[in-house]
Amino acid sequence: xxxxxxxxxxSFTSTGAAKAINLPFAPNRIKLLNYTASAAFTDHRVLxxxxxxxMGQGFAIAQVRNTTYQSDSVIxxxxxxxxxxxxxxxxxxxxxxxxxxxxxxxxxxxxxxxSVGDIVTFEGLYQSATTGMPQIAGMPFVISAxxxxxxxxxVWPGNGSNYTALSGSPTGxxxxxxxxxxxxxxxxxxxxxxxxxxxxxxxxxxxxxxxVGAEVAFRIPASWGTVELNSLPNVVIPGSAIYGYxxxxxxxxxxxxxxxxxxxxxxxxxxxxxSVPGLSFPQMLAxxxxxxGGASISAGSVLYPPPxxxxxxxxxxxxxxxxFVNNTSQGFIIGAGxxxxxxxxxxxxxxxxxIYWEAFLDDIVV
Amino acid sequence: MSxxxxxxxxxxxxxxxxxxxxxxxxxxxxxxxxxDKVSMPANGGxxxxxxxxxxLQPPTIQLGNSGIDPPAQVPQRDIIDAQMAxxxxxxxxxxxxxxxxxxxxxxxxxxRLAVAMRQAEDLILRxxxxxxxxxxxxxxxxxxxxxxxxxxxxxxxxxxxxDTNNAYKFMSGIEGMDRFGTGPVRSSYFMLSSTELQSDFxxxxxxxxxxxxxxxxxxxxxxxxxxxxxxxxxxxxxxAPVSRGSSAKGNDxxxxxxxxxxxxxxxxxxxxxxxxxxxxxxxxxxxxxxATLAVKFAQAQAITQDTxxxxxxxxxxxxxxx
Numbered sequence: 012x013x014x015x016x017x018x019x020x021x022s023f024t025s026t027g028a029a030k031a032i033n034l035p036f037a038p039n040r041i042k043l044l045n046y047t048a049s050a051a052f053t054d055h056r057v058l059x060x061x062x063x064x065x066m067g068q069g070f071a072i073a074q075v076r077n078t079t080y081q082s083d084s085v086i087x088x089x090x091x092x093x094x095x096x097x098x099x100x101x102x103x104x105x106x107x108x109x110x111x112x113x114x115x116x117x118x119x120x121x122x123x124x125x126s127v128g129d130i131v132t133f134e135g136l137y138q139s140a141t142t143g144m145p146q147i148a149g150m151p152f153v154i155s156a157x158x159x160x161x162x163x164x165x166v167w168p169g170n171g172s173n174y175t176a177l178s179g180s181p182t183g184x185x186x187x188x189x190x191x192x193x194x195x196x197x198x199x200x201x202x203x204x205x206x207x208x209x210x211x212x213x214x215x216x217x218x219x220x221x222x223v224g225a226e227v228a229f230r231i232p233a234s235w236g237t238v239e240l241n242s243l244p245n246v247v248i249p250g251s252a253i254y255g256y257x258x259x260x261x262x263x264x265x266x267x268x269x270x271x272x273x274x275x276x277x278x279x280x281x282x283x284x285x286s287v288p289g290l291s292f293p294q295m296l297a298x299x300x301x302x303x304g305g306a307s308i309s310a311g312s313v314l315y316p317p318p319x320x321x322x323x324x325x326x327x328x329x330x331x332x333x334x335f336v337n338n339t340s341q342g343f344i345i346g347a348g349x350x351x352x353x354x355x356x357x358x359x360x361x362x363x364x365x366i367y368w369e370a371f372l373d374d375i376v377v
Numbered sequence: 378m379s380x381x382x383x384x385x386x387x388x389x390x391x392x393x394x395x396x397x398x399x400x401x402x403x404x405x406x407x408x409x410x411x412x413d414k415v416s417m418p419a420n421g422g423x424x425x426x427x428x429x430x431x432x433l434q435p436p437t438i439q440l441g442n443s444g445i446d447p448p449a450q451v452p453q454r455d456i457i458d459a460q461m462a463x464x465x466x467x468x469x470x471x472x473x474x475x476x477x478x479x480x481x482x483x484x485x486x487x488x489r490l491a492v493a494m495r496q497a498e499d500l501i502l503r504x505x506x507x508x509x510x511x512x513x514x515x516x517x518x519x520x521x522x523x524x525x526x527x528x529x530x531x532x533x534x535x536x537x538x539x540d541t542n543n544a545y546k547f548m549s550g551i552e553g554m555d556r557f558g559t560g561p562v563r564s565s566y567f568m569l570s571s572t573e574l575q576s577d578f579x580x581x582x583x584x585x586x587x588x589x590x591x592x593x594x595x596x597x598x599x600x601x602x603x604x605x606x607x608x609x610x611x612x613x614x615x616x617a618p619v620s621r622g623s624s625a626k627g628n629d630x631x632x633x634x635x636x637x638x639x640x641x642x643x644x645x646x647x648x649x650x651x652x653x654x655x656x657x658x659x660x661x662x663x664x665x666x667x668a669t670l671a672v673k674f675a676q677a678q679a680i681t682q683d684t685x686x687x688x689x690x691x692x693x694x695x696x697x698x699x
Contacts (some may be wrong), residue, residue, distance in 0.1 A: 014662055015469060041676075078549040104627075126436045134627040146627035180542040181434055183627050198508035198541060226455060228683055230511040242684060243542055250543045251432035252684050254455065287523045289516015296511050298683045318460065327460060331424045334458030335509065335679050337501070 017372040020089075022046075027347065028126065029088065029322040031222035033326050035340035037092040038370035039064040040341055043071075046128055047364040054078060056364070058170050062090035064376075069346065075356045078347040085358050088124075088348030095191040101132075102188035103295075108161075110136070110144065110177040110184075116169035117162055122188060129154045130192040130217055134182030137284075142175040143184075146282040150292050152187055152200050153217045153264065167203055167216065171281035194339050196220040196320040202229075203264075204279070205237050207272035210258060213295055218263040218321050225257040225333040226299035227268060232292035234286060235293040236279040240272065254298060263322065300333035342368060394479055403492060404616035406499035406602035407569045408506065408634075410613070411547065412641040413681065416422030417461065419647040424602045427457040427642070427681055459679035461646050467671025468641050472658045475668060481607045486670050487653060490636040491699050492671040494651060500616065502643060505678045505689065507618050513538070513690035518569065522626035526577055526694040527633070529606065532568075535689050536599055536608035539566055545683030548610060554593035562592055565610040568689070571617035575603055577694045578611065609635060633689040640686035642679050649675035 017036045025045075031178075041062045048056035053076065060073040069090030073079055095349040108119040125131065132151050137143040152165035170173075177184055200215035221227065229240035242252040255270035283288060304315040306329070315329035330336055345368065350356045360366050404692075417425040431453045440447065450622045468486055489515055513535060517528025553561035553627055578586050589595065589603040601612045618632040649672050658665040 014667070060501070097500065098507050101623075103623070104622065114448050132623060134623060134625065136625075144623045149419065149630065150624060168434060185621075189662065193508075195505045195508040199511055229510075248434050252542070265591050272452055288521050289514055290523055291512065291514040291516075293567045294511050296509065298680070303459075327462065328423050329460040330460035331426070333674040334424050335458045335505070335677070336460045337677075339462075 014374065016374040018370065020367070020369045021369045022365060024196070025362060025364040027357070027359065027362040029347045030359055030366070031093070031323070032342045032343045032368065032370070033340045034347070034370060036372045037094055037341050038372050040371040040373060042369040043345060043358070043368045045360045045364050046361060046367055048076070052076060055353055055367055056360065057083075057085075057350065058357050058358045060085070060183055060358055061088075064092070068092070069348065071358050073356070073358065075350055075353045077353045077356070081315050082353065082354065083199050083352045085348040085350055088346030089358050090343060090345060091371050092341075092343045094340045095194060096341070098191060098194050098225075100159055100190040102136070102190060104187045105188055107133070107136070107177060107184040108123070108180045108182055110169070112144070112169050112174045112176040114168045114170045115164040115166045116166050117145070117158065118186065119162055123161065123163055123186070124354060125154050125157060125188065127154055127157055129187040131165070131186050132189060134187075136177060136179070137183065138175055138177050138181055141283065141284055143181065144169060145178055145284060145287045146174065146290065149374060150285075151192065153215050158216045165216070166214075168280045171282045173281050174258065178369070179230060185295060192217065193220060194337070196318075196338055197225065197333060199296045200295050201297055202231070202235075202278070202293040205240070205272075205278035207237065207275045207277070209239065209271050209273060211255065211268045211270045211272040212261070213266055215264045215266075216234045217293065219295070220320055221257050221260065221266050221297060222301040222332045223260060223301070226254050226298055226301065227257060227295050228252065228298045230294040230296070230368055231278075232291045232293065234290070236276045237272070239275040240270065244335040244351060256301060261377040276286055294300055297333065297335075302332040305329040343350045379530045380437055380549070393628070398480075398485060400491070401489070402497070405612070405614040406495060406603055407567075407614045407617070407641060408502035408641070409495070409499045411567050411569065411636065412502060412643045412678075413639050415474065415642055415644045416650070417644050417646045417677070420465050421646070425459050425461065425585060425630055425644045425677055425679070427459075427679065429455045430682070431455060457679050457681055459642075459677040460643070461648070461675050461677045463649070463673065463675050464494075464501075465671060465673030466493060467669055468552065470668050470670065472666050472668060482668060483655070483668070485642045488623045489540050489653075490670060490672045491651075491653060496616075498643070498674070498676060499525060501676060502641065502678055503616070503618055506680070506686070509680050510686045511683070512688045512690050515689060517695065520692060521626075522628055522692045524630065524690045524692055526687075526690045527574070527581075529581060531691070532585070532606040532609050535687055536566060538687060539635065539637055539685055540608070540629045542684035544582060544588065544636075544682065545639065546608065547638055548597060551593050554572055556593060557589050559593045560587050562587060562605050562610070565605060565608050566635055568609045568611045568635075569617060570603075570611050570613050570631075571619055571631050572613045572615045573619070573629075574631055574633070574691070574693060575613055577602055578606075582696060584666065620647065620678060626692075628692045631680055631693070633687050633691060635687050637682070637685035640682045644677040645681070646675040
């Protein structure tokens with residue numbers, strides 16, 4: 012009997028994308044069973060896999076079926092553990108070879124390894140001292156599409172006249188992944204587009220994590236145009252901040268705010284390269300809410316669901332919708348890495364495969 | 378002649394423990410110092426709710442002589458919710474350690490756990506502010522980056538912004554005194570900054586930066602206070618948030634949080650502000666071998682006056698010599 016070890020098990024239906032499992036510990040041993048593929052004797056599937064911490068992050072020893080049962084391994088994007096407790100942590104910087112001056116902007120980075128939904132930031136997007144797209148350096152973006160292993164896209168009006176394409180691997184032009192982008196939510200989002208009218212539609216560069224009923228404030232620097240949305244100044248009640256409320260959520264990066272903005276100054280992303288030193292970014296931030304209840308139940312959910320951040324349940328208990336919540340967590344990731352020999356077999360399985368897993372943190376590792 | 382040396386008659390016990398433990402390098406914890414503290418009652422659910430009334434429109438239009446009342450106003454308020462979260466860590470200590478170690482292990486492990494808990498409180502507040510407070514990129518410096526290094530105009534801009542937003546300052550000013558090298562200090566907001574920027578602040582001496590040492594009196598200075606610029610008093614810490622290599626030119630970005638009173642609130646839940654838990658080996662297993670020492674606490678946090686807080690992002694003027 013072990014006194015202080017930890018063990019956990021569970022199952023999920025794979026989407027074919029890497030799956031993060033939150034646990035109260037980071038395991039040192041993981042097992043996986045693809046129930047669907049094992050029961051159907053499906054070829055080119057990882058039927059089962061194991062990992063010990065000594066193998067290193069991203070590794071897995073797998074059993075696959077490729078006409079016959081074979082041993083195989085995953086050497087990248089296999090099992091990995093995570094402890095998401097501190098912000099401002101990043102993946103490795105990668106050199107940008109080129110980028111299109113278009114919307115969306117397509118970046119060329121050799122073997123970038125990113126997936127749709129990853130959050131990245133850019134640095135040094137100068138083609139020359141006066142050209143390129145440094146206007147967006149430092150702003151976080153969600154990857155909207157992955158063209159191939161060397162290309163990915165982010166949504167931004169890079170077709171503005173002040174943006175020019177990057178080519179020839181400009182010195183200092185790099186991208187890096189934000190490892191834990193939403194440890195606390197909701198928070199500040201950077202604005203990519205604003206449509207004015209009887210309501211105001213706001214598109215953000217990363218998931219906003221807002222729900223209907225969220226109260227929001229805007230910080231739009233003058234050069235970006237729509238300063239009338241800003242909380243202050245208030246000409247009707249001087250000193251009293253003006254807020255808006257989210258009346259509908261279009262998708263993870265688009266919300267409709269109830270503020271009537273007809274006639275407001277148009278939003279302008281076409282900033283000049285010369286303006287970059289000291290250029291502040293347009294922001295929308297959560298400042299409160301008018302909600303009285305928590306997340307609604309759904310098929311298979313618990314009766315009092317936790318808050319959802321970036322599309323996934325937090326490990327919290329129930330809270331009022333759009334309360335400020337803590338989203339720190341730890342656990343492990345089942346990656347979508349392919350096997351070395353049977354490259355059609357990926358660790359996390361194919362879409363709709365039912366995956367069972369076990370995770371352990373042992374008392375004694377000799 | 379034979380000389381007896383330690384080579385043939387060495388001490389029976391080669392080492393003795395120095396009389397005091399060495400200090401543990403610990404960052405100053407500035408966020409917890411400057412935030413408001415609220416205690417949420419026990420049995421109060423999962424979420425702490427704040428209410429701030431909105432200002433009513435001042436009746437600047439005269440009534441005239443019609444005898445008819447003006448329309449009534451509808452009072453409104455803003456609601457801010459913050460969900461409580463629980464944290465904890467601990468150590469399992471075998472009784473043989475307690476029995477045989479020459480030092481009071483339980484005592485210093487207890488102290489370490491308490492400090493870890495306090496540091497966690499501060500780091501949680503720090504990262505929450507990074508995620509939830511709006512940002513201004515410094516533009517008053519000279520390094521041509523985005524953000525630039527901090528210039529005097531950046532301090533002026535952020536203090537002006539908070540003043541215009543009617544934020545409350547923390548400190549009343551320090552009146553000037555007839556002492557060489559000193560100068561008066563304005564009533565101020567706090568800026569929570571990085572120790573790595575102290576060399577940048579020093580370059581602003583003569584341009585508006587006043588070292589804490591040059592205050593007329595240090596009576597109201599906080600231990601981590603480095604100095605003041607305009608209406609901003611600067612507290613530094615080595616654990617201030619830094620986004621490494623993230624500026625437009627790939628330099629480190631520093632999150633300098635400038636805030637007024639009530640901008641940031643720390644919330645604990647009654648009975649869980651801090652628990653230091655010791656369990657005797659008696660409670661572990663058949664042979665009662667292991668004691669446990671642990672801390673746990675409950676904490677939530679909220680920006681309760683979003684207009685009174687800004688992250689002033691900056692880079693550094695020059696590289697550190699470390």
